[in-house]
Amino acid sequence: MKSVSSAPAKVILFGEHFVVYGGKAVLCSINRRIFVESEITGDKIIVSSALGSLETPVNSRIESVDSVFRPIIFLAQKALRQFSSNSGIKVSVRSEIPSGVGLGSSSACCVAAASSIFGLFARPSKEEILKNAIEAEKTIFERTSGADTNVCTYGGIMEYSKDGIKKMDLNPSFKIVVANSKMAHSTSQVVAKVKKFKEDHPDVFSTLCDNESSLIEEALEDLKRNDVVSLGIKMRVNQAHLEKIGVSNQTLNSMVSLLNGVAYGAKITGAGDGGCVIALVNGKNLDKTLSVLDSKYDCFSAEIDTVGVQS
Ligand code: PMV
Secondary structure, three states, X not given: OEXXXXXXXXEEEEOOOHHHHOOOEEEEEEEEEEEEEEEEOXXXXXXXXXXXXXXXXXXXXHHHOOOOXXXXXXXXXXXXXXXXXXXXXXXXXXXXXXXXXXXXXXXXXXXXHHHHHHOOOOOOOXXXXXHHHHHHHOOOOOOOOOHHHXXXXXXOEEEEEOOEEEEEOOOOOOEEEEEEOOOOOOHHHHHHHHHXXXXXXXXXXXXXXHHHHHHHHHHHHHHHHOOHHHHHHHHHHHHHHHHHOOOOOHHHHHHHHHHHOOOOEEEEEOOOOXXXXXXXXXXXXXXXXXXXXXXXXXXXXXXXXXXXXXX
């Protein structure tokens, strides 16, 4: 028997970086997915994807698995133990989500894999899938906040803060254009850079945190009213805050400024210093927005995914 599951990518609409210092962030899942197919077979755990393949004994020590597939090996081992199986598991991953550019591919993979692998033995609830996915992600990223895994599991638009996560019951009329700068970035390095900025300019940073908090409260109202024009303006302001803390660069600035000429608003999504920018659009300006960045960048349009993990 094969068990197939998928989970969506995510973007951060508002609040990246400031959320690290206690603010809110607004995340939403988009309709680009990662698919995981599992099968009980043989006596080993075998994982394959476009990134390569790995074969390990079922009882290998998880700390010794030096691979991007470590979370999947963890999930397979946990499921085999939990359901007292002596068999092996074969897992294959197919992704529509570019990796390493802030679109949550690793969290989506953990969520889809938790659903697919545990689905070989039972029908896990979304709560169980999320719990296992977070445990799996912690094998490679110990300090994960769980925000990405949450939005990938439940789908839709979510408010996230250190106090927890709240799904918003919305019917958004907008779409998102995602443009990949193809510049690799390291979230932890960019977070460290912002920490330095905060230490060097405590007053400026504190004012920006306050401004970002007020901006997000207003943006949440715009979201409830489906006011795409006002929301776009808020995105531009959020981008200005991100530029002030030094996480944008010339390439991202010029992408954002081109997109701002046609879309309602544009900004970095995620850590910055590379990765992706997003633009807020609807049917009126979608095509123009997609065509404004030349073929140097990968651009695609996305809709809000309201489904989350699916099997
Ligand atoms: O680039 P991403 O999608 O991993 O987002 C990072 C978001 C930050 O606020 C910069 C860091 C964090 O842990 O919240």
